[in-house]
Amino acid sequence: MNKLFRFIPLLLLISGICIFPVASVFAEDDNDTKKKDIDITLSPKDTLFNISNMKPGDWAPRTITVKNSGSKDFTYQMESRNNGDTKLFNELLMEIKADDKELYSGKLAEFKSVGARKLVSGSEENLDITIRFPAHLGNEFQGLEAAFTLNFTAESKNSAPVKTATKGQIDSGGPKSNGFSLPATSTSIFNLLLIGIVLVSGGIVMMIIGHYRRIKSSA
Helix, strand or coil: HHHHHHHHHHHHHHHHHHHHHHHHHHHHHHHHHHHCCCCCEEECCEEEECCHHHHHCEEEEEEEEEEEEEEEEEEEEEEEECCCCCCCCCCCCCEEEEEEEEEEEHHHHHHCCCEEEECCCCEEEEEEEEECCCCCCCHHCCEEEEEEEEEEEEEECCCCCEEEEEEEEEECCCCCCCCCCCCCCCHHHHHHHHHHHHHHHHHHHHHHHHHHHHHHHCC
């Protein structure tokens, strides 16, 4: 009997070694499968707009997916914040749509919020966001940059708000990038083309008249 008691500590040690890894696996699985109450995720996450050499009249459409990855339903809102100079930022236009429904259309600088939008747990929705460079902006806007953040906040009852964000960077090109000069306005481009057409047409008419006069004088 005394010999049997001597083996009890050894048996307990072996049992502990065998059971501990199994318990650890179950604990890890439990941690992996447990969701946060409020968890909002974006795709793409870090940067939505990264545009170089944007010119008057250009536009850039993007789609961002907002997903409720948590265990609770929530409502979320989107806001914008300027992170750089204001000159170009104040002129850029932004349009936001969800399922072809317009949520906002106006200046990026004047955007406040899309209003509270509900997402049930495990669901997602796409927001179609377009940034436009107004066609009337002139040479004073070349070589400028606009940097901004689109902030998302998810909220639910009895839970602290959760925030996430994606960034935007707009470069208007010009002397900073490749030395080209922007036309003053898109209307100026049309006017230049119109003047060119008139000059070419006038030249053709003068050639025809000159040729007709030579034929008449030789007759």
